[in-house]
């Protein structure tokens with residue numbers, strides 16, 4: 001088993017720095033601008049992954065206007081996932097081979113494997129994108145500038161805010177690391193928690209579950225529905241299911257910044273609930 005040392009080193013580093021952020025905040029406090037930046041960053045970064053990487057690009061659930069794609073592509077770097085091409089390729093494998101050896105985050109290999117061990121221990125799968133993304137300039141632009149953008153949003157701005165607040169510059173690095181760790185574990189949990197605990201109202205063919213009590217994933221906690229109907233832009237399909245990504249998409253559609261949101265017909269959803277049809 002080949003260890004992905006850069007990923008291991010990065011994850012170890014941000015966890016150590018995140019731990020150090022607690023004594024730092026105890027002694028130095030945290031200014032309002034810094035707290036606001038990181039809380040907003042949690043949501044914007046999350047939407048970069050859930051709305052853009054996942055629902056729009058991987059599953060073709062909705063089309064975003066180009067400027068929205070650029071903005072969300074920048075936001076996505078606030079969660080340390082990977083450039084979109086690698087993320088999409090890996091996630092497509094997950095859907096095609098759920099719960100089997102070719103599933104990169106196969107839950108059958110254990111909770112921690114699905115949560116994060118796969119990042120360190122699994123071979124990096126080859127990049128295979130859906131043809132519709134071949135000429136998407138945003139995907140290429142994001143990959144070319146991934147580390148520069150990450151450095152600005154995760155280091156430069158937090159350090160600037162710390163200095164502006166009269167705190168030591170390195171405090172900005174520590175608090176940023178805490179946000180990176182928290183958001184990482186939320187994303188990891190969709191592959192671990194949401195394949196282990198919860199209900200399976202729409203398909204029992206795969207381990208994916210709806211986990212209503214895990215709202216931090218911005219809607220992606222309705223993971224059983226998502227595996228049953230991956231193209232639907234809604235993961236929380238009932239009107240009041242807590243799915244902020246669904247609401248963001250609906251807002252963007254209303255303002256003309258997004259188009260063609262795909263909805264599975266109600267009849268198919270009801271059929272699935274009644275017969276628990278296999279995933280598609």
Ligand SMILES: [Zn+2]
Pocket residue numbers: 094190191195208223227
């Ligand atoms: Zn899944």
Ligand SMILES: [Zn+2]
Pocket residue numbers: 054058059091095226230
């Ligand atoms: Zn998916």
